[in-house]
Amino acid sequence: MTNAAPSLDQIRSARFRTEREAGWKRLDALVLQAENNGLHRLGYDEAQELASLYRQAMNALSVARAISMDRALLSYLDALCARAYLVVYAPQESLRGLFARLITHGIPQAVRRSSPALLIGFVAMLLGILLGAALYDLDKSWFYTFVPGELASGRTPEASADYLRSTLFDGGQDSHDELGGFATFLFSHNTQVAILTFALGIFVTLPSFVLTFYNGLILGAFWKVFDEKGLAYEITGWLSIHGVTEMAAFCIACAGGAQLGLAVLLPGAVTRREALRQRGRDAVKLMILAGLMLISAAILEGFFRQTVQSTEARLAIGWGIGLAWVLWLTLSGREAEA
């Protein structure tokens, strides 16, 4: 390092500063360069220099705290080291690598670890569907209690079988715009519900369970409306093409919420805060999975539901994709566990 020659009549801490100032200035410049252009743009020599100058500055800070009372120097070194620390200890993974690892290992392993929570999610949905259908059988007015008006858009118990059939097949040119808007509404609605289902799970799982259950109720009642008019097979196909993915996404979001709730409810041998932090890792991964599934469901819904018109193809696509999810989640990332 180039030292400005310290004159002898300087006091000790001033000499200390004069000897090292050039190095600090260089570190400052390197840090600024790394901040503006990214750490990966630094050359090999520069990166090595940065690391070594950072350690020297940390050392100097430690010494300066002991020997100097110059507040300007102390606060400068403190800020410089803090800034360099933020550059040196920045996340090193590339976004692509991060995403790839999440897909191949992170998410499937998290799913396999959280079977109790997943059970809660799917049971909530199933109970909802069964109860929704059963209650509709007892009294049709339940439909209006469960299904919000904008979601039903005319597909009510009073609608004729022909009308209902027309909503399932060939959406028609005139209704295309409306359907696009409807899909949009559903997508933003779905993501919000899923995130809510997840985040509210922290209150001992109950809100997640209730929200998922309620989703099941809507689905059950909706299905029953068509079933009554003899369209059970057709509605199953219509719902399956995206619903398998979408409903599974709700269940998984609920499972994520349940992970949080279970951590609060049954923390085990650790404190609740600690349990929340541990379970939170898997819960967040489940939520990311739910988000991915919702996006896929939106794409399926937007592109395929109206273009694929035969019920058999709809069933095949819907459940085929469902099977693909299951295969991915059960088989991927196994070898790393062993």
Next chain:
Amino acid sequence: MKAHTATNLPAWEAKGLLRHTPPESVPLTFRLSSLGARFGAQMLDILITYAGVLILAIALTWVGIFSWDGLMAFYALATFFMRIPYYVLSELVWNGRTLGKRILGVRVISLDGRRLTPHQIVARNLMKEVEVFLPMATLFGAASMTWWLALVLLAWMGGTLLVPVFSKLNQRLGDMIAGTVVVETPKPQLLPDLSTQSAARGYEFRPEHLGIYGRFELQTLETILRDPPKNPEMRKRVSDVAQTIRRRIGYDEEVQASREWDFLLEFYRQQREFLESRTLFGDTRENKFHTAAAKPPER
């Protein structure tokens, strides 16, 4: 959670500071972000994302490559991506800074002294949905609610908004779950060393002159000396300081008004040298009350 031990500084200096211990085990000092800056950064982010989506949508309509259907689908995806994914990605790429945070000079750091992990970033931003976006959405939909539901929601919103006000490190719920804290971006600025500036020597201070004050007074004097007087009023204040110090340390020579600044500079230099060498010998003098704790050495 041992990473943030209390600062060694006295309470009035340590307010709003965070001692952060990196793997090198030399504690660093970060200033906690003010709540105003955080609120401003959040508002800026919302503005930027919504304006960006709007401009993009208008541009796409103008170009006309999408049908109405496609536009709606695009809008749905865009509004999805400008919520959580935007915050997660920007904090990942810029190491804890979104655009709004960059503009206002604040950033997220991990409390354990290690680098910010992707998990922490995702966790704190997922909770943002409950803490920020949901209350905002309900605010717009509040008109159609029954009063008791509105009241419950209001209480909940107030509760989540007050969490960062009352939590010790100004953490919101997402920060607590993720173990993160928002701090100001440090700005290193090296001011010249005052001890090398002394223009005129010629003042001799003896140990009994220098044994009065401690670190706090020295650094207060440093602050005064960093701001040379520009008008008569400030010169009067400097003169007061110089005469007070002269009286207090019992310096027997008169100090003329024209030489008061030099007197202070020289006193600062010698006082600092004295205190620093005392510290090296294990005699740390925090402030002028050090004599009450331990008698000053004779020589």
